[in-house]
Amino acid sequence: DTAVSQTPKYLVTQMGNDKSIKCEQNLGHDTMYWYKQDSKKFLKIMFSYNNKELIINETVPNRFSPKSPDKAHLNLHINSLELGDSAVYFCASSQDQAWQGIYGYTFGSGTRLTVV
Amino acid sequence: SQKIEQNSEALNIQEGKTATLTCNYTNYSPAYLQWYRQDPGRGPVFLLLIRENEKEKRKERLKVTFDTTLKQSLFHITASQPADSATYLCALGSNSGYALNFGKGTSLLVTP
Numbered sequence: 237d238t239a240v241s242q243t244p245k246y247l248v249t250q251m252g253n254d255k256s257i258k259c260e261q262n263l264g265h266d267t268m269y270w271y272k273q274d275s276k277k278f279l280k281i282m283f284s285y286n287n288k289e290l291i292i293n294e295t296v297p298n299r300f301s302p303k304s305p306d307k308a309h310l311n312l313h314i315n316s317l318e319l320g321d322s323a324v325y326f327c328a329s330s331q332d333q334a335w336q337g338i339y340g341y342t343f344g345s346g347t348r349l350t351v352v
Numbered sequence: 353s354q355k356i357e358q359n360s361e362a363l364n365i366q367e368g369k370t371a372t373l374t375c376n377y378t379n380y381s382p383a384y385l386q387w388y389r390q391d392p393g394r395g396p397v398f399l400l401l402i403r404e405n406e407k408e409k410r411k412e413r414l415k416v417t418f419d420t421t422l423k424q425s426l427f428h429i430t431a432s433q434p435a436d437s438a439t440y441l442c443a444l445g446s447n448s449g450y451a452l453n454f455g456k457g458t459s460l461l462v463t464p
Contacts, residue, residue: 240395269451279396279441279454291450326395334452337384337445340398341452 242344259327356455375442382444
């Protein structure tokens with residue numbers, strides 16, 4: 237199946253730990269994104285990445301770092317986890333770049349992160 | 353600051369009626385607007401895209417309008433069905449942006 241897949245689907249961890257979320261797309265898209273959806277269901281952009289070029293959202297703490305081994309993968313590493321990091325994290329991809337706005341995004345099914 | 357506002361309360365309608373969802377924005381000049389559907393525990397699914405120079409787009413039972421003067425988009429689902437029950441998100445993009453900005457979504461419940 238062509239899709240955007242994320243692992244793990246659920247992640248429960250203690251404060252202070254370091255964790256990673258993996259994302260892979262087999263759609264051949266050049267652009268990938270990480271979004272955070274908080275408890276109020278608000279989807280907020282964290283990072284966008286186009287063909288190994290990273291565009292960083294300045295409002296994201298330095299504890300969050302994306303890593304892209306190739307254009308089909310965009311992983312998210314989080315250091316020193318805090319309670320406020322608890323949310324659902326969505327990976328997405330698109331065929332074009334956001335400024336072109338020709339195609340819609342394809343989202344993964346999300347990773348629910350709970351920090352205790 | 354840029355704001356994208358959708359109906360904050362859930363919309364309940366009867367099967368067969370037309371559902372109309374609203375997306376308003378301020379301090380924003382979007383080049384295009386997209387609508388997504390999100391079911392519980394799932395990621396958003398793309399439905400429709402409309403550009404700033406387009407007034408209306410249709411896809412099967414869906415219709416989207418885009419009024420850049422009113423700074424508003426309306427999303428219509430005609431002949432609604434219980435299977436249409438979900439949260440609907442609007443998202444705006446600009447020619448200088450690097451990602452979509454989403455509204456908080458409106459929950460739609462269609463009852464038989």
